[in-house]
Amino acid sequence: MAGLSRGSTIIQQNLKITQLGKRGQIDEAIKLFNRITHPNTVTYNSMISAYAKNGRIINARNLFDKMHFKNLISWNTMINGYLFNGQVDKACELFDKMPQRDHFTYALMITCYSRSGELEKARNMFELLPDKSNVACWNAMITGYAKAGRLDDARRMFDGMPRKNLVSWNSMLSGYTKNGEMQFGLKFFEDMEEKDVVSWNLLVDGFIEVGDLDSAKVVFAKIPNPNVVSWVTMLSGFARYGMILDAEMIFDQMPEKNEVAWNAMLAAYVQNGKIDMAASLFNRMSQRSAVAYTTMIDGYFRAGKLEEARDLLDQMPYKNVSARTAMISGYIQNNRVDEARRVFDQTTIRDVVCWNTMIAGYAQCGRIDEAFDLFEKMEPKSIVVWNTMIAGYAQVGQMEKALEIVENMGERNVISWNSLISGYTQNGFYVDALKYFMMMIRDGKKPDRSTFASALSSCSNLAAERLGKQLHQAVIKTGYVKNLSVCNALVIMYAKCGKIFDAEKMFGDIDNADVISWNSLLSGYALNGCGKEAVKLFQEMEDIEVVPDEVTFVSVLSACKHAGLSDTGANLFEHMTKKYSITPSSEHYACMVDLLGRAGRLEEALLLIKEMKTNVTAEMWGALFGACRLHNNIKIAGCAVEKLLELEPHTSTNLVVLSNMYAELGRWGDVERVRETIKKGGAGRLPGCSWLEDRNQLLVFLCGDDTSAQAVENFNVLFTLTAQMMDMGHGCKVALHDSMADAKITPMSGNTLHLQQKACRAGMEFCKI
Numbered sequence: 060m061a062g063l064s065r066g067s068t069i070i071q072q073n074l075k076i077t078q079l080g081k082r083g084q085i086d087e088a089i090k091l092f093n094r095i096t097h098p099n100t101v102t103y104n105s106m107i108s109a110y111a112k113n114g115r116i117i118n119a120r121n122l123f124d125k126m127h128f129k130n131l132i133s134w135n136t137m138i139n140g141y142l143f144n145g146q147v148d149k150a151c152e153l154f155d156k157m158p159q160r161d162h163f164t165y166a167l168m169i170t171c172y173s174r175s176g177e178l179e180k181a182r183n184m185f186e187l188l189p190d191k192s193n194v195a196c197w198n199a200m201i202t203g204y205a206k207a208g209r210l211d212d213a214r215r216m217f218d219g220m221p222r223k224n225l226v227s228w229n230s231m232l233s234g235y236t237k238n239g240e241m242q243f244g245l246k247f248f249e250d251m252e253e254k255d256v257v258s259w260n261l262l263v264d265g266f267i268e269v270g271d272l273d274s275a276k277v278v279f280a281k282i283p284n285p286n287v288v289s290w291v292t293m294l295s296g297f298a299r300y301g302m303i304l305d306a307e308m309i310f311d312q313m314p315e316k317n318e319v320a321w322n323a324m325l326a327a328y329v330q331n332g333k334i335d336m337a338a339s340l341f342n343r344m345s346q347r348s349a350v351a352y353t354t355m356i357d358g359y360f361r362a363g364k365l366e367e368a369r370d371l372l373d374q375m376p377y378k379n380v381s382a383r384t385a386m387i388s389g390y391i392q393n394n395r396v397d398e399a400r401r402v403f404d405q406t407t408i409r410d411v412v413c414w415n416t417m418i419a420g421y422a423q424c425g426r427i428d429e430a431f432d433l434f435e436k437m438e439p440k441s442i443v444v445w446n447t448m449i450a451g452y453a454q455v456g457q458m459e460k461a462l463e464i465v466e467n468m469g470e471r472n473v474i475s476w477n478s479l480i481s482g483y484t485q486n487g488f489y490v491d492a493l494k495y496f497m498m499m500i501r502d503g504k505k506p507d508r509s510t511f512a513s514a515l516s517s518c519s520n521l522a523a524e525r526l527g528k529q530l531h532q533a534v535i536k537t538g539y540v541k542n543l544s545v546c547n548a549l550v551i552m553y554a555k556c557g558k559i560f561d562a563e564k565m566f567g568d569i570d571n572a573d574v575i576s577w578n579s580l581l582s583g584y585a586l587n588g589c590g591k592e593a594v595k596l597f598q599e600m601e602d603i604e605v606v607p608d609e610v611t612f613v614s615v616l617s618a619c620k621h622a623g624l625s626d627t628g629a630n631l632f633e634h635m636t637k638k639y640s641i642t643p644s645s646e647h648y649a650c651m652v653d654l655l656g657r658a659g660r661l662e663e664a665l666l667l668i669k670e671m672k673t674n675v676t677a678e679m680w681g682a683l684f685g686a687c688r689l690h691n692n693i694k695i696a697g698c699a700v701e702k703l704l705e706l707e708p709h710t711s712t713n714l715v716v717l718s719n720m721y722a723e724l725g726r727w728g729d730v731e732r733v734r735e736t737i738k739k740g741g742a743g744r745l746p747g748c749s750w751l752e753d754r755n756q757l758l759v760f761l762c763g764d765d766t767s768a769q770a771v772e773n774f775n776v777l778f779t780l781t782a783q784m785m786d787m788g789h790g791c792k793v794a795l796h797d798s799m800a801d802a803k804i805t806p807m808s809g810n811t812l813h814l815q816q817k818a819c820r821a822g823m824e825f826c827k828i
Contacts, residue, residue: 076109107119107122108140114414173207178505191221225253228251267296298330411441445464456486483495516552577605589618594615606639620657623658652683655686664686681703
């Protein structure tokens with residue numbers, strides 16, 4: 060009888076350890092574990108799981124190593140702990156050491172690789188299965204493919220299953236609904252051999268995800284026996300779209316309200332800025348979980364009530380890491396990083412999310428050195444925090460440091476490569492972005508929608524049409540051709556390569572075009588001088604009630620200026636402010652100045668600049684100056700140059716152009732005076748540059764480069780052609796300047812020059828994808 064009693068006690072204690080671990084009360088769990096005089100294998104497993112779920116993975120491993128007897132569950136628990144903390148490489152090491160494995164082990168590893176985007180590794184693990192009859196492993200692969208948007212692969216996997224269970228059907232349905240493929244999802248749902256409440260809930264959630272709340276309500280009403288998840292899904296859907304009264308109605312109609320329901324309604328109020336109503340509901344709650352406290356703390360921060368958030372944290376009976384992390388995040392969002400650090404320092408038990416929130420906070424504020432100091436102290440470092448550091452260095456333009464982090468990583472995932480590639484793209488190093496895109500593929504990682512969007516953006520800026528088309532084919536092969544961000548990038552790529560017809564076709568193939576899609580084609584029209592087409596597209600956009608934004612008007616105004624549609628542009632500028640209440644930015648003003656200037660309305664353009672309420676930029680004065688040059692208005696040109704020299708004292712380009720204008724009018728005294736100013740200023744100038752894509756190479760030509768063998772060859776060909784034309788009776792004149800003093804050049808950023816010089820020296824060989 061005593062033995063039976065002891066057995067019951069140890070079972071209860073093991074259960075208690077598990078519960079404490081789940082609630083984040085790790086210190087209490089440790090005290091209980093230490094009090095147990097004869098822990099069994101289950102006790103150890105429960106404590107290992109508790110450690111892992113609270114970010115104490117080193118403690119979990121130490122305890123695992125101390126175990127005298129490890130069963131299969133012990134190994135699986137430890138592997139699951141590593142995966143929970145994002146340490147895939149450690150999980151793999153342990154997997155290789157396992158004396159035996161079961162289907163749960165394989166399912167764990169397949170799920171892990173799938174979640175991190177390593178689908179090829181997941182498939183390889185699947186192929187290692189000694190017996191492929193286990194449904195869980197098939198389901199893990201289906202889920203992985205579906206999560207990555209590879210629905211065709213998921214469906215092939217589903218159709219090839221030797222036997223299916225309800226989870227299999229729901230996994231495939233989830234793939235359709237979570238990827239917005241509701242037409243396929245609805246048909247699949249109707250064809251399902253068996254359904255449960257999870258199936259119905261997935262369908263409701265899918266319609267909510269695509270914004271079709273009417274269909275969601277219809278499906279919800281048909282659920283035979285809705286459970287609390289059904290009600291909460293509908294409630295959360297209403298909350299997401301700001302329909303707070305409907306959310307309240309659902310909450311009031313619920314036959315039973317558990318903790319999840321109360322927390323969902325609380326989150327609904329917080330998401331919609333109803334902090335007072337959230338506080339009232341919070342006070343009515345009979346039991347407040349850590350989730351409720353965390354939600355309220357987040358709500359107070361969103362409302363700018365920092366003191367109330369701090370007071371609530373102090374009132375918490377158990378200040379778990381999630382609540383403290385919410386506090387840290389709130390301070391960071393309000394630019395109070397030092398206070399966030401104080402809370403971080405007071406948090407004795409930190410999980411991966413806590414570390415990452417603080418490190419990301421420093422990185423987002425540009426305090427990258429402090430982020431790195433904290434990064435070095437973090438042990439063990441999850442792949443998430445490595446990726447945060449890559450993105451942080453990229454954000455401040457330190458791409459060498461970002462690359463160093465990538466090279467020092469033990470395990471890289473798709474996000475690691477994406478952070479590096481997008482960093483190079485955003486900082487103007489387009490050749491490097493494409494180089495590391497290729498290296499990512501060689502590393503065995505499959506590009507996702509973010510990778511393709513960044514790579515296509517680099518192709519756009521290089522006007523690398525050949526590579527852009529190769530990427531388009533890769534997009535089709537990998538199943539991302541329906542992804543909106545990728546489609547938008549393709550529209551821009553074709554437009555910037557001068558293929559406006561292809562850009563239009565790509566735009567026409569987009570199923571759910573958003574404002575960015577419309578802006579992409581509008582920008583393409585502007586770049587290619589298609590003013591009338593841009594105005595027509597803008598009108599179509601208004602006809603179907605797509606609300607334009609600031610970027611829309613920059614594009615359409617730019618198109619108008621290139622096409623000389625000054626009156627239309629002026630009307631659109633007025634339309635923007637009066638109908639859409641968009642405050643003009645410096646870009647809008649620059650477009651208008653350029654538009655009026657090109658039309659010869661220089662006085663109006665100058666008056667617009669003088670009456671502006673925003674800061675006048677060099678771009679605006681530059682646009683006016685360019686127009687003055689076009690219409691030979693020396694008086695206003697002199698005024699514009701004077702302002703440009705104030706804003707850009709180290710740029711002599713404008714003085715060169717002014718000197719040329721004086722020379723064209725025969726005012727040689729003024730020419731000499733301007734040239735003296737250039738010499739005294741000592742302003743450096745970057746050489747003009749052009750580049751084009753020839754077969755698989757990017758060829759770059761620098762102005763004044765007469766030393767390279769390629770330049771000499773180019774000059775010889777030019778002279779030969781000129782001589783032949785003159786022999787044939789064609790009058791022509793070729794001027795080859797041996798000095799940069801008389802050349803008319805266009806200033807460019809240092810990053811662009813770096814790109815072009817690098818490409819010029821080394822060339823850029825693009826391999827096929």
